[in-house]
Amino acid sequence: MTSMDDDTRWLHSDTDLLSGHGVSYSVTYLGSVEVLCSMKTLDFDSRTRVARDSIRLVCATVGISFKDRRRPEQSPSVTQSMISAEPNLTHSHTPVQLTINTDSLVLKRSSDSQIFYSHKMEGISFASAGEHDTKDYIAYVAKDNMNKRSCHVLSCKENESLDVITTIGQAFELRYNEYMQTQQQQGSIKPFEHDEFLSKKREDDVNRSIPNTNQPTQGKWNGQTSPDVYKEKWFHGKIGRDEAELLLHNSGDFLVRESAKIPGQFILSGRYKDQFKHLLLVDPEGIIRTKDYEFDSIQHLISYHKSGNIPIVSADSELLLQTPVLRSK
Structure with missing residues (x-):
């Protein structure tokens, strides 16, 4: 649970997240799972399931086990057609600094500050914390330079995952607002890759x-x-x-x-x-x-x-x- 003043729903000042600055968290990179469909075609629940099943798949592959507390209707089979069955474990178990700003999410190796992933904000389509026994993990879906989508899984410090997700949400909203203002000034509104990233509950x-x-x-x-x-x-x-x-x-x-x-x-x-x-x-x-x-x-x-x-x-x-x-x- 996040503690903050009710004058704002965010943890940080907007200035902290502007391009060139950023907020950093110490996390561990565990791996990624290829996403086989466009996130735009999925409803909010399905997007969340993709993220959370990717967390479980990567963790299981690297030997992290959990007591699965999901209800029967939340079977992993629901997402079998949405994500690859084989995760990519390149850089697995690497301690990194995750830096979040309005331009991108950057993963920088803690030992030597080498950047091995930098995902532009406009290419990120969804992010979610885990659930119950995976609550200290997060996952986000991003496009790479080859336009391929992958769900990247990170392990956070205890009780910090919601802070990380909230910070990503704040950076996205700032970027999205900048984008919409620019489009309106140009007299046209073009689709934004992750225009439902912060979408609230659907009617169902x-x-x-x-x-x-x-x-x-x-x-x-x-x-x-x-x-x-x-x-x-x-x-x-x-x-x-x-x-x-x-x-x-x-x-x-x-x-x-x-x-x-x-x-x-x-x-x-x-x-x-x-x-x-x-x-x-x-x-x-x-x-x-x-x-x-x-x-x-x-x-x-x-x-x-x-x-x-x-x-x-x-x-x-x-x-x-x-x-x-x-x-x-």
Whole structure:
């Protein structure tokens, strides 16, 4: 889960990601899988499945094993016609610096700073973090100089994968906005290779029925389609960060509020060991999640962590939900 001010949905200033600059993460490159179809022909779920099955395929090939927690309908056979069965393990297990800016994603070997991949932003069509047991891995689909698509798999530091994906999303959006402004100035709008990279939920995703269970499940959610959260007494509407902190008197106090600037975004504000935390609950893919689990509703997330006395672990601390702060009206 990413911790940030609700004034912005991004982790970095735009200046940090402009061409010539960039934000870097220490990751390990594991390999790639050829993508056999255009990502434009796939819906959002299929794109996500391509990325996450590529993670599992590369990891299995290099000897990294996981307990597969996917539901039966999420069988790898779904993507057999979309990705190659044999991954490319060139540079596998190489520690690298992944530098993200509005121009490209650059993979530079940590030992000698040699660049072995530089993917232009306009050639990147999708990126995703892993799921459950593969949550510390990411994958992104990019075209090479021969116009061939491959899904590249990286291992991130523990609990850092969502930060990496969010940073890629920010760089893409900046690049896309620059592109659209240029096209409009020229009086024409041409297709952008990854014009659905940041696409939100499709209508069938929004209307999907997800069973409510006592354990976290891999569910997708759009805040605008779950009005029940507004009925919860620990929900305080569109109050700001400072106002929320004035309501959090004791360690373990928490409340949920709605972002005034980002439609569909909700923030969990809490106090634990005299520290205030403000955690975004909806990730860039529209999924309600913590670092460890995905949930089918905000109520499910609150209930799971409060009733089980399970702390929410963020990048640099934890938050224990003990006492909901109830709104006065």
